[in-house]
Amino acid sequence: MKTILDETKELASSTCNRYLDEAKKQGRGIIGYFCSYMPEEIIHAAGFVPYRMRAVESKGTTRADAYYSSINCTFVKRCFDKALNGDFAFLDGVIFVNGCDHARRMYDNWRYSKINPSFLYMFFAPHVIREAAYEYFVMECEKLKKAIEENFNISITDKALKESIRLYNEKRRLLAEIYSLRKKKDVPIKASELLGVMLAITAVPVEKAIEILSDVKKFLDGRVVSEPGDLRLFISGGCIEEMDHLELIENCGSVIVADNICMGTRHFLDDVKEGEYPLKAIADRYLSHLSCPRIMNDFDRRFDYLLSVKNEYGIDGAIIEKLKFCDLWGGEIYNYRVEAKKKSVPLLAMERELYGGGAGQIKTRVQAFLEKLRNKQVTDEGLVQAAGSDYKPKI
Amino acid sequence: MKTNPKPLEYLKWSANFLKLGYYITALPRFSYWGMKLVRPLYVKGENFLNRKLRWSLLTLGAGILPPEEIKAFRYAVKVFSDNMNNAMNADKIGKPVVWVEWILSNEIVGAFDALPFNPETLNVFGNMSGQDIPPQLIEEAESRGFAPEYCSAIKLTAGAYMLGQTPQPTAIIAGSHPCDTNVSGYQGISRLTGAPVFYFDAPYWRNDDSFNYYEKNMWDLVAFLEKSLHQKINWDKLREIVDNENKFNFYLHEICEMMRATPCPSTMISPLFAWVVRELAIGDPNGTEMTRILHGVVKNRYEKGIGVVKKENIRVIWWNPPIAFFTYVFKWMEDEFGAVVVKDFIGDVQVPQVDTSSEKTMIHDLARNHLFLAMARQCHGPVEFITQELEKAIDEYSPDCLIFAGHAGCKHGWGVIGIIKDLLKKRGLPSLFMNMDIMDQRHATEDDIKRWITEFFRSNGFA
Numbered sequence: 069m070k071t072i073l074d075e076t077k078e079l080a081s082s083t084c085n086r087y088l089d090e091a092k093k094q095g096r097g098i099i100g101y102f103c104s105y106m107p108e109e110i111i112h113a114a115g116f117v118p119y120r121m122r123a124v125e126s127k128g129t130t131r132a133d134a135y136y137s138s139i140n141c142t143f144v145k146r147c148f149d150k151a152l153n154g155d156f157a158f159l160d161g162v163i164f165v166n167g168c169d170h171a172r173r174m175y176d177n178w179r180y181s182k183i184n185p186s187f188l189y190m191f192f193a194p195h196v197i198r199e200a201a202y203e204y205f206v207m208e209c210e211k212l213k214k215a216i217e218e219n220f221n222i223s224i225t226d227k228a229l230k231e232s233i234r235l236y237n238e239k240r241r242l243l244a245e246i247y248s249l250r251k252k253k254d255v256p257i258k259a260s261e262l263l264g265v266m267l268a269i270t271a272v273p274v275e276k277a278i279e280i281l282s283d284v285k286k287f288l289d290g291r292v293v294s295e296p297g298d299l300r301l302f303i304s305g306g307c308i309e310e311m312d313h314l315e316l317i318e319n320c321g322s323v324i325v326a327d328n329i330c331m332g333t334r335h336f337l338d339d340v341k342e343g344e345y346p347l348k349a350i351a352d353r354y355l356s357h358l359s360c361p362r363i364m365n366d367f368d369r370r371f372d373y374l375l376s377v378k379n380e381y382g383i384d385g386a387i388i389e390k391l392k393f394c395d396l397w398g399g400e401i402y403n404y405r406v407e408a409k410k411k412s413v414p415l416l417a418m419e420r421e422l423y424g425g426g427a428g429q430i431k432t433r434v435q436a437f438l439e440k441l442r443n444k445q446v447t448d449e450g451l452v453q454a455a456g457s458d459y460k461p462k463i
Numbered sequence: 464m465k466t467n468p469k470p471l472e473y474l475k476w477s478a479n480f481l482k483l484g485y486y487i488t489a490l491p492r493f494s495y496w497g498m499k500l501v502r503p504l505y506v507k508g509e510n511f512l513n514r515k516l517r518w519s520l521l522t523l524g525a526g527i528l529p530p531e532e533i534k535a536f537r538y539a540v541k542v543f544s545d546n547m548n549n550a551m552n553a554d555k556i557g558k559p560v561v562w563v564e565w566i567l568s569n570e571i572v573g574a575f576d577a578l579p580f581n582p583e584t585l586n587v588f589g590n591m592s593g594q595d596i597p598p599q600l601i602e603e604a605e606s607r608g609f610a611p612e613y614c615s616a617i618k619l620t621a622g623a624y625m626l627g628q629t630p631q632p633t634a635i636i637a638g639s640h641p642c643d644t645n646v647s648g649y650q651g652i653s654r655l656t657g658a659p660v661f662y663f664d665a666p667y668w669r670n671d672d673s674f675n676y677y678e679k680n681m682w683d684l685v686a687f688l689e690k691s692l693h694q695k696i697n698w699d700k701l702r703e704i705v706d707n708e709n710k711f712n713f714y715l716h717e718i719c720e721m722m723r724a725t726p727c728p729s730t731m732i733s734p735l736f737a738w739v740v741r742e743l744a745i746g747d748p749n750g751t752e753m754t755r756i757l758h759g760v761v762k763n764r765y766e767k768g769i770g771v772v773k774k775e776n777i778r779v780i781w782w783n784p785p786i787a788f789f790t791y792v793f794k795w796m797e798d799e800f801g802a803v804v805v806k807d808f809i810g811d812v813q814v815p816q817v818d819t820s821s822e823k824t825m826i827h828d829l830a831r832n833h834l835f836l837a838m839a840r841q842c843h844g845p846v847e848f849i850t851q852e853l854e855k856a857i858d859e860y861s862p863d864c865l866i867f868a869g870h871a872g873c874k875h876g877w878g879v880i881g882i883i884k885d886l887l888k889k890r891g892l893p894s895l896f897m898n899m900d901i902m903d904q905r906h907a908t909e910d911d912i913k914r915w916i917t918e919f920f921r922s923n924g925f926a
Contacts, residue, residue: 135881139612139874166667173878176846180882190745192667195639195646199680201664207672301548364639364662367650390610395872398610401649405608406654 072283073261080216080267080311083125083155091117096273097160097220102147102174103167104334104360105193107209107350108262109236112274114216116160120331122309123147123422125155135177136170139393142422144170161187161219163212165394168306168328168396187219196365197355213347227395229346235274236340241267242281243336246288250325251381255294257284259303259324260314266331267309294323300382301440302374304328304369304404305389306360306397307422316427317387320434324387326377328370334358338370361400371407380415381430385414385441387434392421413442465599470627473596474547478587480519483738484604488523488537491530499526508909510592518590521791524732527798531760532733538753539740543588546743550580550630559633559692565616565742566838567638567663570708570829572685573746574701575694580724581742582629582652586902587787588617589628594788594909596900600626609651613901614872618646624655632656634691636684638663641842642875661687666844667836678830685826702819704746705829709819711737711745718761723860726770727778727803729761731793734810735785738837752777765784776801777925779893780856782883783868784809784838785874786901789909796916800926805861809837846879850886857890863925864893871900895919 079085088098097116101108105142108118123146132149151158160184164175172393175190192208194201211301213224246265249256265284269277299322308329310316327333340346340353358373359366374386388404390397401417408415420426488494493651498520505513505520523536553560562582563569569579589596597615603634605611609621623629635658637649653660663680666673685696715737722729737757740750764771779796781804786792796802814835818824833839843851856862865887869877880896897915899907907915921924 091792137874137877137880139871140878144878169875170878172667173846173875174761176879176882180846180885190667195662196662196664198683200676200683203679204666204676205671361647361650362643364637364646364650364664365660367654393612393648395610395613395643398612399644399651402608402610402651403654 072280072287073257073264076268076280076284077261077264077311079271080264081124083122083150084158085271087276088117088119088158091273093156098158099161099163099187099216099368100156100159101163101165102171103165103193104357105167105354105362106163106165106191107354108274109229109232109340109346109350110209110213110216111163112226112235113224113232114213114220114222116216116271118270119159119359120267121147121156121162122267122271123150124267124309126150126423127153130275132177132206135181136173137171140173141168141170141307141391141393142424143309143391144157144174146422148174148177151178152181154183157184159185161185161189161216163189163191165193167193168394170393181411189215193362195362197359197363198365202351202355205355206348209347209351226346229350230342233340233342233346233349235278237342239269239274239281240275240336240339241457242278242285246281246285247326247333248337249288250323253323253382254292255298255300255323256288258293258315258318260311260318261293263308263311263314263331267311270335272332288305295321297321298323299438300325300326302326302377302381302383302386303332303389304374304386304400305420306330306394307391308389308399310423312427313420313430316431317434322434326381326383328358328360328373334360361396367400367403371404374413375411384445385415385416385437385439387418389418389420392419414444464597468628469625471551471622473585473589473592473628476515477585478544478547478551478592480515481540481547481779482593483541484519484523485537485544486500488533488540491516491533491537493534494523495526495528495530497526498523502526507571514593515591517785518788518790521794522732524794525791527794528730528732529760532730532757535733535753535756535760536736538749538756539736541749542740542747542753543745545747545749546580547584547588549578551628553578560630561688561692562632562635562658564635564637564645566641567636568741568745568829568833568836569636570701571681571688571696572636573704573744574696574698575688575692576697577633577688577692577694577742580630582620582624582632582635583616584743585623585628586616587739587790589619589623591594594904597788598905600628601903611646612646613873614642614870615900616872617644617652619902620647621652622651622654632658634658634688635660635752636663636884637661638665640665641838642873659687659691665839667844669834669844669848674831674834677834681826681830681833698822698825701825705817705825706816707746707748707751707828709816711741711751711754712812712814712816712925714751714758714846716814717758718754719806719811722763722805724765724768725778725861726768726772726775727805728764728769728771729757729802730797731781731807731810732790733757733761734812735790735793735807738809753902770803772801772803773801774801777803777864777920778860778862779804780860780862780865780887781807781868782853783870783873784901786868786899786912788904789912791852792912792916794915795839799917800920802925804918805862806856808841811837813840842875846882849876849879850858850882853883853886854890859894862892864895864919864923866919867894867896868897868901869898871898871903871906893919893923
């Protein structure tokens with residue numbers, strides 16, 4: 069019998085799905101967006117379904133290569149290639165964010181190539197967290213609201229925004245509850261499965277997402293997927309949307325129990341405050357949520373998050389990943405290495421291409437890391453240095 | 464294997480040699496002939512005899528840069544030497560060193576009792592100690608975990624600090640533009656140096672809201688420096704700096720405008736030399752004097768209809784930053800092919816003047832000024848910031864071709880390469896796209912670049 073996780077996996081594996089088709093039939097438009105800094109509530113309050121852009125089902129980068137170069141990231145090129153092939157034809161608009169250099173250039177290339185939809189919008193998110201940035205971000209949210217209103221000839225009321233905030237907070241709370249189930253010794257859901265859930269709920273109307281999450285929560289009651297000897301990992305990185313990839317890591321004898329990834333904790337941590345001026349509340353939440361390295365003055369908080377969940381979730385080690393040519397996560401790896409060593413957090417840093425294969429290589433690296441962690445468990449703490457050359461196993 | 468240098472060794476050599484250069488170029492004609500006579504000893508290539516002189520002599524024109532320009536460059540040499548010496552002797556002078564990242568501007572730091580230092584100084588001047596020095600610094604940074612995909616500018620900064628070649632900062636000023644390397648790199652530099660960092664956040668658009676946001680950044684910077692340096696800003700000092708800067712920008716703007724003329728009255732190395740002055744010590748009276756003299760030289764040629772080369776054969780637009788290890792490329796093209804770079808990405812000055820009538824007007828205008836600095840103006844927003852400038856250059860500078868110095872670090876630039884290529888094709892402008900790293904000759908060497916340019920000129924019938 070098909071379980072809810074089978075259904076989310078199915079939804080996660082396709083670009084479009086029946087819930088989007090239904091929404092379309094009911095007259096609801098769909099607006100695609102990139103990046104965790106884009107407030108879904110504004111799109112939803114306008115009567116559209118916010119759709120997180122993805123590269124699933126991508127067949128390559130052939131057509132996108134004519135616009136980009138060989139040193140641009142595979143996520144962006146794959147997404148754009150899909151756009152050029154008409155795979156996003158069901159969208160009524162796309163909102164881009166200056167998340168990174170590669171992604172912000174997609175706004176240029178998309179406009180230039182004159183492919184649908186016609187509503188293409190660049191939403192600016194500050195790179196710092198401070199007073200002036202908050203004020204500017206509120207203004208950016210107001211501008212986005214106005215742009216949607218003008219383009220689609222609609223009105224986004226405060227009432228609608230407040231209702232959207234309520235719904236999205238509910239979604240976030242459910243996600244937080246599901247994520248926190250992984251604190252248990254017996255973990256009820258694998259990260260690979262959870263990634264499927266995340267991909268599914270960011271591609272359906274939020275009302276359906278809440279339904280799915282409630283079902284997932286019920287389904288997980290009493291479920292155990294971890295093995296007694298599994299090591300518990302934290303994963304951090306930018307674009308991770310391949311369930312297979314996380315499955316590969318977990319199949320090496322681990323279970324990923326916490327993260328700081330776009331399609332993970334960054335998506336749901338912290339609510340939007342209800343009862344305030346909605347756009348200010350939205351701006352506050354989206355700028356101050358668990359950050360990624362595009363926020364320049366927030367590394368300490370990012371690393372503190374890892375430290376805070378380390379004990380709470382019983383984490384044995386951390387994996388940090390980047391896609392090739394990603395400056396942001398490449399730099400983050402350096403910072404993680406420095407701090408992980410100071411705080412004795414075992415760390416594995418990996419580089420890969422999105423849907424780029426290399427499973428054997430990744431598997432070997434993960435296996436070696438896990439072996440090292442297991443050795444560490446029977447070794448004096450003082451002899452172990454995170455990913456250091458002076459590591460000497462006692463056995 | 465190359466041994467690690469002594470503390471500040473490369474910076475000291477650069478500062479001392481520049482100091483010597485300052486005295487020698489007091490006699491520009493003598494310097495000109497001196498460099499011309501010994502050309503065979505250094506022009507062809509670097510060897511163990513000339514390695515500590517070659518790059519400097521080439522950058523100073525290698526005996527083909529007229530004495531009038533050398534006379535002006537002398538003031539820049541003084542700016543460079545003073546800036547490096549002051550930063551190295553900060554402890555003795557008793558002033559804090561503030562690092563200001565390379566595409567920002569350091570007027571505000573100058574208004575404090577502090578020494579602005581550009582941590583990317585050795586990206587360019589490291590070549591004075593031999594062209595293998597920048598790769599050594601890059602390798603150091605990469606071997607200690609700095610991201611290999613970063614623009615080499617930041618890897619050089621990190622490597623130089625790791626090898627003790629740059630002074631310890633009391634505070635650092637960095638920014639979110641022009642690229643992700645900046646967004647990310649100074650987070651690492653902050654961990655490395657332990658110094659507090661102020662991050663400018665560049666807006667995406669170019670409108671009043673964006674300018675106002677950047678202006679708030681400027682006010683936040685003043686507050687940051689007052690807190691970090693335990694001092695108050697000296698507004699009179701800022702006014703003096705900005706007054707000098709206004710003149711500096713006026714002269715350069717005029718030079719760039721005159722470069723539209725056929726034949727082109729200036730070599731591109733002059734605005735680029737001035738750009739390095741801006742990077743190190745904008746507002747220094749010596750820098751302003753340099754541009755004043757250059758302006759006079761170029762204006763004289765312009766009015767007489769004389770070009771910087773005897774026979775101007777090819778007019779070139781150079782897109783992307785100049786090649787740090789091969790600054791001589793401009794003079795080489797002039798000498799070899801009569802090819803003059805008439806407009807480029809970095810040397811072209813398009814900044815608005817700053818109203819010095821009050822504190823508010825200065826900060827207000829400096830914010831706008833900074834967003835029009837080279838690389839900031841082209842890179843912080845949509846592709847139109849690039850394409851409009853390119854189209855304007857094609858319309859106004861009568862170019863025969865374009866050379867795209869495709870720097871490996873500029874991923875956002877490569878991210879719109881299709882659009883740029885299409886534009887150039889539509890405009891019918893023959894273009895050369897080079898894959899290289901402007902600070903690391905291991906990607907493409909001086910000889911590679913010469914060969915590509917030669918083949919490009921020949922295959923298009925220019926030479």
